Amino acid sequence: MGIIVGYYSTKFGELWDKSLFDLVEEAINGVIKQTQIEKKQIDVIFFANMLAGVLENNLHSASKIAEIIGLNIPVFRVEAACASGGVAFHLAENYIANHQNKTALVIGAEKMTDYSPEQVTAALSAAASGEEQEAGLTFPGLYALIAQVYLNKYHYNEENLAYVSFKNHYHGTLNEKAHFQKKLTLEQILKSPYVAYPLKVLDSSPISDGAAALIITNNQQIIKKTKHQVKIIASEVATDTISLKERKFLDRLLATSLAAEKAFKKSKIKKKDIQVAEIHDCFSIAELLAMEDLGFWPKGRAGTKIKELSTMIGKGNNLFVNTSGGLKAAGHPVGATGVKQIGEIYLQLTKQAGKRQVKKAKYGLAHNVGGSGGTAVVTILGG
Amino acid sequence: MISPVKIWRRQKEIKKILGKKGKIISWTIIYVTGKDFKKTAPYPVVLVEFNQKEKAIGQLVDYEKEDLKIGRQVISILRKVREPSAEGVIAYGIKFKPL
Numbered sequence: 111m112g113i114i115v116g117y118y119s120t121k122f123g124e125l126w127d128k129s130l131f132d133l134v135e136e137a138i139n140g141v142i143k144q145t146q147i148e149k150k151q152i153d154v155i156f157f158a159n160m161l162a163g164v165l166e167n168n169l170h171s172a173s174k175i176a177e178i179i180g181l182n183i184p185v186f187r188v189e190a191a192c193a194s195g196g197v198a199f200h201l202a203e204n205y206i207a208n209h210q211n212k213t214a215l216v217i218g219a220e221k222m223t224d225y226s227p228e229q230v231t232a233a234l235s236a237a238a239s240g241e242e243q244e245a246g247l248t249f250p251g252l253y254a255l256i257a258q259v260y261l262n263k264y265h266y267n268e269e270n271l272a273y274v275s276f277k278n279h280y281h282g283t284l285n286e287k288a289h290f291q292k293k294l295t296l297e298q299i300l301k302s303p304y305v306a307y308p309l310k311v312l313d314s315s316p317i318s319d320g321a322a323a324l325i326i327t328n329n330q331q332i333i334k335k336t337k338h339q340v341k342i343i344a345s346e347v348a349t350d351t352i353s354l355k356e357r358k359f360l361d362r363l364l365a366t367s368l369a370a371e372k373a374f375k376k377s378k379i380k381k382k383d384i385q386v387a388e389i390h391d392c393f394s395i396a397e398l399l400a401m402e403d404l405g406f407w408p409k410g411r412a413g414t415k416i417k418e419l420s421t422m423i424g425k426g427n428n429l430f431v432n433t434s435g436g437l438k439a440a441g442h443p444v445g446a447t448g449v450k451q452i453g454e455i456y457l458q459l460t461k462q463a464g465k466r467q468v469k470k471a472k473y474g475l476a477h478n479v480g481g482s483g484g485t486a487v488v489t490i491l492g493g
Numbered sequence: 494m495i496s497p498v499k500i501w502r503r504q505k506e507i508k509k510i511l512g513k514k515g516k517i518i519s520w521t522i523i524y525v526t527g528k529d530f531k532k533t534a535p536y537p538v539v540l541v542e543f544n545q546k547e548k549a550i551g552q553l554v555d556y557e558k559e560d561l562k563i564g565r566q567v568i569s570i571l572r573k574v575r576e577p578s579a580e581g582v583i584a585y586g587i588k589f590k591p592l
Contacts, residue, residue, distance in 0.1 A: 232527030240503070244574050244586050245538050245551045246523055246530040254521035255540050262563055307522040355540060355548035360519065 111343065112206035112214070112326040114491065115336040116145030117453040122320035122441030123289040130162055130221035133321035135178050137217055141323035147332055151213055152325075155185040156202040158194035158218035159445035164233040165225055175217075191237035192392060194218060195322070195448020196347075196478030196487030202326050203345045211329045218450070219321035220443035230317050234444075237481040239353040250306035250314055250393060252354055252482040257308055257395040259360040266413035268308050272299040273416040274394035275312050275439075278432045281423060282439025284466035289318045289441025313394040318441030322450040338460035343473075344373040344490040352484045361410075363483035366403035370477075373488040374405070377473075381405050384490075385429060385471040386458045388451035390479040391436040400477055401431070404488070423466055433458060433466045448478035448487060455491050495575065497582040510569055510587055515543035517565045520553070529575055539589055541567055555590040566592040 118140030120133050128136070134157075142149060157175055162168040172185035188198040195218035202214040222230050231248050238247060247255075261267060276296055282288040294312060302312040326342065327333060348368035351357055358364065374381065381404075389404070391397035398412035406429060407415045421431035434440040434454040437447055455474035457463040473492035479485065519540040526534045537553040539561075553560065554572060567589040574586035 226528075227525060228528040228531055231525060232529065235527050241550055244503075244584070246526060246533070246536060246574075247538050247550065248523055248525065248527060250525065251521050251523045251538055255519040255538070258519045258521065258563070303524070304522065305525045307524070355550055
């Protein structure tokens, strides 16, 4: 298994003075400096990006990255919608597990704010089925359909959802790289306008720019030299139908449960051993479903449990969720998200998380979802 | 991108799910749309389970507010689903109306 030896993230937000590849360059230079390795020690690069081809007619990023880094090593671009980052990490980890003395750079980046919300919404819907696109469904719309089933089945309402954003926005105030660093009241969340009923603007992650990068290695020389190291103990991917209508369940994401099951089995640790988790909260409902699908909370109970705020810094005590602010407050530059989630766990486990540092965290989990649940990645670090 | 050939290919499939009855199993109202749907927003989208158990997704039309509920009976109908493409071909597809 590989060891993570370095992480760097750009600020997430509306970064109008930076292009996609300005962000990529900043993240590559940042992580190399952080890790104190030389560029030529990198053997392979996995690059996560979803939208550059659709939005800016910009493909063949592998070669552009070769130009930026000045190396002729293999570079692979990975696309799995919002799970691109998690899948890129998974492939890098597999590469390391199957090669000796190698070092991989995983980088995720997205440039979204150059375009209108309608253009970005349409581009993101490329990750939905043709029929869903034809019905005028958007991503908030797909999650709204899931939310309706969940709220109706377990007798919850929009207030239960609002607690997710309330918590994650508080965490965002503790993260200087977050897109939003502002507390919200429950009332502000509940009064925000609808995007897709019953989901509101403040149930939804924003359109953000940003990049994040990690270094994974099994090169003993590098491992000996670096200060902050975290073991990768599981990285598992599962998929499900792209169409919501073909799913067996509408009140859960099967891909999440399957990836989690495999990851926990492989890591040989228990759910209660996880003290810190980054969960894919693209919409408030998604964090509630994930807490159940990952096995942290019983099925149908998340609506009640979230109101106890037991996963919030300063309130809870054994499992803290989305300390980065999650996608909701830290921002959601699609390709960067999965890498940032794992990076946040790395910062927590190496005690570099600053104001949001969780005490005595030994194991952490990152959960990254693509589309409306068509891909899920669960990564467990620590030990 | 919507090409005339793509519309033609899709329309061969549409007739198989026309005129089918079923019930709403979930619904939403889309306020923030993609660029092709901006003119008609807000609009409701329903997930429907046909009596034969297969499911389909589409917009609900000719409805009253109280029709937007889980369990409501609907029927699939043929409607224009997008503004005409640059080539002028009108894309027809499935929508639903209350029964």
